[in-house]
Amino acid sequence: MFQTVGNIGGREFAESLAPDVQKLLISSSCRPLVRKKAALCLLRLYRKNPDVVNVDGWSDRMAQLLDERDLGVLTSSMSLLVALVANNHDAYWSCLPKCVKALERLARNQDIPQEYTYYGIPSPWLQVKTMRVLQYFPTIEDPNTRRSLFEVLQRILMGTDVVKNVNKNNASHAVLFEALALVKRIMSQCVALLGKFIAVREPNIRYLGLENMTRMLMVTDVQDIIKRHQAQIITSLKDPDISIRRRALDLLYGMCDVSNTKDIVEELLQYLSTADFAMREELSLKAAILAEKFAPDLSWYVDVILQLIDKAGDFVSDDIWFRVVQFVTNNEDLQPYAAVKAREYLDKPAIHETMVKVSAYILGEYSHLLARRPGCSPKEIFSIIHEKLPTVSTSTIPILLSTYAKILMHTQPSDPELQNQIWAIFRKYESCIDAEIQQRAVEYFALSSKGAALMDIMAEMPKFPERQSALIKKAEDTEADTAEQSALKLRAQQQTSNALVVTDQRPANGTPPVSELGLVKVPSMSNVDHSSADHGVTQGNGTLTVVDPQPPEPSADLLGDLLGPLAIEGPPGSAAQPERKLVPGTEGVPNANDALAIAPVGEETNTVQPIGNIAERFQALCLKDSGVLYEDPYIQIGIKADWRAHQGRLVLFLGNKNTSPLVSVQALILPPSHLKMELSLVPDTIPPRAQVQCPLEVINLRPSRDVGVLDFSYKFGTHVNVKLRLPAVLNKFLQPISVSAEEFFPQWRSISGPPLKLQEVAKLVASVALKRQS
Amino acid sequence: MGIRFILMVNKHGQTRLAQYYEYLTIEERRALEGEIVRKCLARNEQQCSFVEHRNYKIVYRRYASLFFLVGVDNDENELAILEFIHLLVETMDRHFGNVCELDIMFHLEKAHFMLEEMVMNGCIVETSKSNILAPIQLMDKAS
Numbered sequence: 076m077f078q079t080v081g082n083i084g085g086r087e088f089a090e091s092l093a094p095d096v097q098k099l100l101i102s103s104s105c106r107p108l109v110r111k112k113a114a115l116c117l118l119r120l121y122r123k124n125p126d127v128v129n130v131d132g133w134s135d136r137m138a139q140l141l142d143e144r145d146l147g148v149l150t151s152s153m154s155l156l157v158a159l160v161a162n163n164h165d166a167y168w169s170c171l172p173k174c175v176k177a178l179e180r181l182a183r184n185q186d187i188p189q190e191y192t193y194y195g196i197p198s199p200w201l202q203v204k205t206m207r208v209l210q211y212f213p214t215i216e217d218p219n220t221r222r223s224l225f226e227v228l229q230r231i232l233m234g235t236d237v238v239k240n241v242n243k244n245n246a247s248h249a250v251l252f253e254a255l256a257l258v259k260r261i262m263s264q265c266v267a268l269l270g271k272f273i274a275v276r277e278p279n280i281r282y283l284g285l286e287n288m289t290r291m292l293m294v295t296d297v298q299d300i301i302k303r304h305q306a307q308i309i310t311s312l313k314d315p316d317i318s319i320r321r322r323a324l325d326l327l328y329g330m331c332d333v334s335n336t337k338d339i340v341e342e343l344l345q346y347l348s349t350a351d352f353a354m355r356e357e358l359s360l361k362a363a364i365l366a367e368k369f370a371p372d373l374s375w376y377v378d379v380i381l382q383l384i385d386k387a388g389d390f391v392s393d394d395i396w397f398r399v400v401q402f403v404t405n406n407e408d409l410q411p412y413a414a415v416k417a418r419e420y421l422d423k424p425a426i427h428e429t430m431v432k433v434s435a436y437i438l439g440e441y442s443h444l445l446a447r448r449p450g451c452s453p454k455e456i457f458s459i460i461h462e463k464l465p466t467v468s469t470s471t472i473p474i475l476l477s478t479y480a481k482i483l484m485h486t487q488p489s490d491p492e493l494q495n496q497i498w499a500i501f502r503k504y505e506s507c508i509d510a511e512i513q514q515r516a517v518e519y520f521a522l523s524s525k526g527a528a529l530m531d532i533m534a535e536m537p538k539f540p541e542r543q544s545a546l547i548k549k550a551e552d553t554e555a556d557t558a559e560q561s562a563l564k565l566r567a568q569q570q571t572s573n574a575l576v577v578t579d580q581r582p583a584n585g586t587p588p589v590s591e592l593g594l595v596k597v598p599s600m601s602n603v604d605h606s607s608a609d610h611g612v613t614q615g616n617g618t619l620t621v622v623d624p625q626p627p628e629p630s631a632d633l634l635g636d637l638l639g640p641l642a643i644e645g646p647p648g649s650a651a652q653p654e655r656k657l658v659p660g661t662e663g664v665p666n667a668n669d670a671l672a673i674a675p676v677g678e679e680t681n682t683v684q685p686i687g688n689i690a691e692r693f694q695a696l697c698l699k700d701s702g703v704l705y706e707d708p709y710i711q712i713g714i715k716a717d718w719r720a721h722q723g724r725l726v727l728f729l730g731n732k733n734t735s736p737l738v739s740v741q742a743l744i745l746p747p748s749h750l751k752m753e754l755s756l757v758p759d760t761i762p763p764r765a766q767v768q769c770p771l772e773v774i775n776l777r778p779s780r781d782v783g784v785l786d787f788s789y790k791f792g793t794h795v796n797v798k799l800r801l802p803a804v805l806n807k808f809l810q811p812i813s814v815s816a817e818e819f820f821p822q823w824r825s826i827s828g829p830p831l832k833l834q835e836v837a838k839l840v841a842s843v844a845l846k847r848q849s
Numbered sequence: 850m851g852i853r854f855i856l857m858v859n860k861h862g863q864t865r866l867a868q869y870y871e872y873l874t875i876e877e878r879r880a881l882e883g884e885i886v887r888k889c890l891a892r893n894e895q896q897c898s899f900v901e902h903r904n905y906k907i908v909y910r911r912y913a914s915l916f917f918l919v920g921v922d923n924d925e926n927e928l929a930i931l932e933f934i935h936l937l938v939e940t941m942d943r944h945f946g947n948v949c950e951l952d953i954m955f956h957l958e959k960a961h962f963m964l965e966e967m968v969m970n971g972c973i974v975e976t977s978k979s980n981i982l983a984p985i986q987l988m989d990k991a992s
Binding site: 278 | 969
């Protein structure tokens with residue numbers, strides 16, 4: 076029964092069975108077998124439901140249990156004790172001397188039955204367990220107990236030698252290592268011992284030596300002693316056994332500080348070339364963090380990171396190179412050096428894509444600083460970067476486009492040949508499928524044609540505000556075991572990086588100019604919050620590359636048109652509105668869509684609420700030719716439309732729903748540039764319950780997604796003004812042509828790739844008699 | 850806590866005995882066993898007996914054609930577990946007399962009984978061979 080409950084018992088079991096189990100455990104009349112199981116059963120129940128063991132009464136009972144002669148019961152009680160004490164060591168003080176006594180008994184081999192002796196060592200497992208319990212108690216008050224404990228530990232530490240018999244060896248060392256864990260706060264002899272261990276031939280001992288050293292790092296005064304063994308540890312890094320290599324890496328990571336950084340990081344980099352893949356990512360991450368934390372000077376740091384990317388590009392996450400760029404941006408003296416280095420790396424025949432990204436970015440920003448040097452004229456830099464263009468993937472191309480634009484901007488006096496080359500590239504990418512690339516190509520092209528106005532917009536990136544290294548967060552997130560965690564904690568405690576300081580200054584070029592025409596991408600750097608490394612990555616990418624505020628091209632740009640109507644309105648309203656409605660990102664557009672259907676005028680407040688959803692009505696009218704455009708308690712505006720090729724005729728039916736006339740009726744058309752609209756005269760007053768018809772002629776000049784707006788106002792008590800979109804949209808001017816199947820399908824098939832082609836199968840709801848095609 | 854699972858696998862990768870102290874589905878177990886066994890079998894004599902896998906450690910020991918693998922938490926004393934494996938082997942040896950893989954295969958239930966006497970819910974409970982084998986010998990006598 077105990078087996079069952081012990082292994083799979085749940086919470087309900089715990090509550091109901093606990094008292095019984097406890098009773099069985101303490102009754103001495105039970106056979107040892109039963110009591111053993113009872114102890115562990117209780118342990119299980121306790122884990123499920125900590126309230127089961129009521130603490131006060133139980134600590135005495137535990138103390139009693141520990142007096143137990145039978146080692147089997149003692150072993151299981153000890154396991155129980157470990158769990159109890161781990162949660163709450165104060166309550167179990169009385170058990171402490173008993174534990175020490177038990178340990179003494181074992182260590183001195185006093186009346187231990189033969190069967191519990193394992194190769195001459197009395198129950199090593201029990202010793203280990205007991206010491207584990209003792210670890211949970213901070214300090215021992217009673218001097219007697221302390222003394223006896225120390226004696227025992229001393230004997231263990233001194234007396235354990237490497238013996239021939241493997242098993243005895245292992246067992247005694249098991250006890251030894253546990254003792255080390257216990258005393259690590261007290262004696263620094265341990266480190267000396269550990270130093271001996273990591274040079275031993277036996278691989279198990281070496282492994283444990285390294286692991287325990289890593290754990291010891293938490294004790295500060297020990298660190299100097301550990302450093303003395305640096306050479307040996309570095310040798311372990313090259314050990315054929317992967318487990319040992321990992322331990323060595325963790326230890327090196329933990330013990331690195333300003334004095335030995337250079338050596339350690341250089342060792343790590345060397346090792347990187349020969350390391351196996353499982354370790355490379357961890358290795359590169361740790362090397363990057365170490366380089367950042369303890370760099371003696373900044374240029375060394377940049378060197379290291381670039382080397383890292385060069386050697387292990389695949390495993391260098393984006394966080395690492397973002398960080399480099401941040402530092403380079405924030406430190407002006409570093410910039411020319413970084414640019415030179417980037418240029419050198421680009422000369423290499425086969426470089427990793429991340430390297431291309433970094434170099435392109437840095438050169439884009441700072442290549443003008445190098446302009447004097449040989450081999451670094453804008454043209455040469457451009458051609459070198461351009462060579463790499465065919466080799467990179469879609470994620471790098473946006474960065475390269477930015478680089479070209481910046482190079483172009485920085486060439487003073489402007490070089491027409493270079494300009495044409497770069498423009499040709501922009502034009503080529505204007506029709507690229509990827510939205511990001513297309514947008515950049517189009518916008519950069521338009522911007523660069525503007526000439527001198529570019530300077531402000533394309534100026535250097537402003538400095539980054541200081542934030543916690545995403546790398547450290549990442550290192551903490553990746554699965555770490557306890558030894559590693561102590562090293563990481565140590566790292567986190569040393570947050571103040573003394574070598575590299577990220578300054579927080581206002582951007583050098585002041586706040587970016589707000590254009591009158593609305594669309595401003597507000598630099599969202601303050602939003603970038605490394606709440607999670609991944610989030611930081613995507614945001615980081617966004618801010619690094621698309622911060623330059625860019626006003627849209629009013630006419631030629633298909634992407635900006637949805638907010639086009641804003642451009643039509645008078646200036647006062649528009650500047651305020653974009654900030655309100657345009658959240659940088661995707662929410663801007665649908666909001667604007669709905670908001671524009673009834674765009675409130677700043678000064679006057681509309682107290683009259685429209686009936687029905689205006690946006691929905693507009694959308695319905697885009698598909699139908701007649702319907703209600705707008706309705707409120709006083710007036711109803713309907714539309715009936717008739718379309719022929721590029722011409723259309725709408726009739727506005729203004730109906731007064733009330734018993735009194737509507738006065739000061741005014742209807743103004745704000746035509747967009749692609750439509751010619753003519754509204755015939757609208758009467759000033761609409762008599763009660765009457766409907767007035769106003770025809771409106773529309774001629775479509777060219778295709779556009781813009782919409783015409785009707786500015787309609789009237790007075791009924793209060794002044795009411797609404798701006799309504801007119802459903803004179805592109806699809807109205809389209810004419811169908813009939814195509815036979817032979818003509819259609821080759822065309823259809825020749826269109827390649829999504830999203831240009833969409834095929835959907837529509838189900839017939841009711842059977843329809845299919846007419847023959849004429 | 851403590852021990853998560855104990856496996857006995859032969860050098861061809863076939864699991865002869867598996868005892869889990871935490872719940873995993875059959876597919877998970879199979880996947881886990883495959884991964885771990887591959888790692889351990891590839892190692893040679895000179896390398897240490899501890900392998901890190903995911904967020905726990907595997908302590909393994911090879912006896913002729915059979916590998917004994919124990920998955921433990923990270924804070925467990927590795928050498929103690931190593932010796933525990935040896936204790937297990939010695940116990941089985943005492944019972945079966947010169948234990949080999951076939952003994953385990955044909956008397957799987959006895960091997961499980963022994964293991965259950967020694968480890969309960971991931972903690973080592975009994976380390977005396979006579980105490981462990983006593984109930985099993987009783988069972989043999991009764992049957």
